[in-house]
Amino acid sequence: MKVAFLIFSYSNKDKPNMPVMFHTLLFANEMKEKGDEVKIILEGEAVLWAKDLLSENHPLKNHFEKLKDDFVVCEACATMFNIKDEIKGKLKLENDLFGHISLKKYLDEGYRVIEL
DSSP: OEEEEEEOOOEETTEEOHHHHHHHHHHHHHHHHTTOEEEEEEOGGGGHHHHHHTSTTOTTHHHHHTTGGGEEEEHHHHHHTTOHHHHBTTBEEEOTBTTBOOHHHHHHTTOEEEEO
C-alpha cells in the first residue's frame, strides 16, 4: 500500500499541535515497518513542522529521524513562512503545482491521501 499523510495544521491554542504530528509519525512508521510506502506532505502552516522537527532537541526527533526521507515540504509555503533556506537540502521541497505540491501526482502514483 502507498499512503500520503497530508498535514495542513501546525498550531492549536498558539502552540504546536504535538498530538497531530506524533500520531502522523506513529501511523506512518507502523506502515513503513510493515512494508508500505509512506509520504508525509507538509502544506500551508504545517511547513513549520519541518523547521521544528529538524531541531536537535525536539521531543519527536527520534520518531522523525525514522521517516525524515519520507517528508515532502511545499516550497511556496516554506518561502511564505520564511523557512525555506533553513530546510533546503535537509528535506525534500516540491513545487509542481504553481509552487505547491501536486496531490494529483501522488494519486496518479497510487497513493491514498489521508488528511490529519
